[in-house]
Amino acid sequence: MAEEKIQKLIKLRSSIKSKVTILNKYVKVLQSGGPPSDLQLLDLEGRFKKFDALYAQYDELQSQIEVLSDDSDTQELEREEFEGQYYSLAAAARSVLGARPARQYEQPLNRSLSSYEYVSLQQTGGKNLAKATVNKCMRCFRYRAETVQPIMGQLPASRTELEFPFLHCNVDYAGSVKACHIELVTALSSEAYIAALNRFVSRRGKPKSITSDNGSNFIGASNELAQFLLQSELEGQMAQEGIEFKFIPAFTPHFNGLDF
Structure with missing residues (x-):
């Protein structure tokens, strides 16, 4: 069984x-x-x-x-x-x-x-x-995928000096900047520019250097502004005031936000 x-x-x-x-x-x-x-x-x-x-x-x-x-x-x-x-x-x-x-x-x-x-x-x-x-x-x-992280360059000497604000400053017409002091001008002339500079100096103090756009990125109607910035008399007037007037390199509008 x-x-x-x-x-x-x-x-x-x-x-x-x-x-x-x-x-x-x-x-x-x-x-x-x-x-x-x-x-x-x-x-x-x-x-x-x-x-x-x-x-x-x-x-x-x-x-x-x-x-x-x-x-x-x-x-x-x-x-x-x-x-x-x-x-x-x-x-x-x-x-x-x-x-x-x-x-x-x-x-x-x-x-x-x-x-x-x-x-x-x-x-x-x-x-x-x-x-x-x-x-x-x-x-x-x-x-x-990881994007390439560029290595930041050394800061220029003008960025590390312990001086009063706006000792080294930039000037640009509606350009890209990190900090700005705005002045309104009545015309694209040396007289109007000097008047705006005097107002700036009375408010912020006299700068040691001013860096300006070289005008190479202006086209069309802005050519007049480029010609104004490149006037030799403007640089001479800055020299009389003890201010170094510089231009950024060609095709580098981003330099106006950084000293070089």
């Missing part, structure tokens, strides 16, 4: 082992080829859900066989062999299934998976999978 029951249990156990063998062959086919398609992954996911419940069925049958069988050593080896095959196949199947979630997370978010997401996916070797997925993504490569 006991022998007949053991034979029935062994047949049921064999059917479970055959299902494991079939899934093992299917996973090897997916691993040997290229990246599995979404349809193949969906099919594997359905099979894996059924496979996940096989161990409980096997454990119940094997426990009954071990109780009824006289050869406990053989049954113990049988259990160890099945468990080794089962867990190895589970790890391989999860590795194949983990490739799809990694791509799904990486593409919209442009990042790798977090540790919490590894746990939720039950992914073995999830860190390596995330690195491989991100490294193969061209969009991620572009986002990780």
Whole structure:
């Protein structure tokens, strides 16, 4: 009676082992080829859900066989062999299934998976999978690119002197500056410019140098302003006042915000 029951249990156990063998062959086919398609992954996911419940069925049958069988050593080896095959196949199947979630997370978010997401996916070797997925993504490569940070040059001497404000100053008509003193002039003439300078000196003190736009970036209607700035009499009047009147280099309007 006991022998007949053991034979029935062994047949049921064999059917479970055959299902494991079939899934093992299917996973090897997916691993040997290229990246599995979404349809193949969906099919594997359905099979894996059924496979996940096989161990409980096997454990119940094997426990009954071990109780009824006289050869406990053989049954113990049988259990160890099945468990080794089962867990190895589970790890391989999860590795194949983990490739799809990694791509799904990486593409919209442009990042790798977090540790919490590894746990939720039950992914073995999830860190390596995330690195491989991100490294193969061209969009991620572009986002990780670092811009070149230019090295700042040494500050000029005029920027480090402990003197009163506006000792070294720049002048520009609607140019780019970091700090400015605004004076309104009535005309593009030397007299109007000197009047504006006198108002500036009475408010801020007499500067040591004034740096002006050289006029090379003016076009069209602004040519008149360029000609005015380049008048030799303007520089001479500045020299009489003890002020050095300088021009920025050609095609460098950004210099008017920095001393050089």
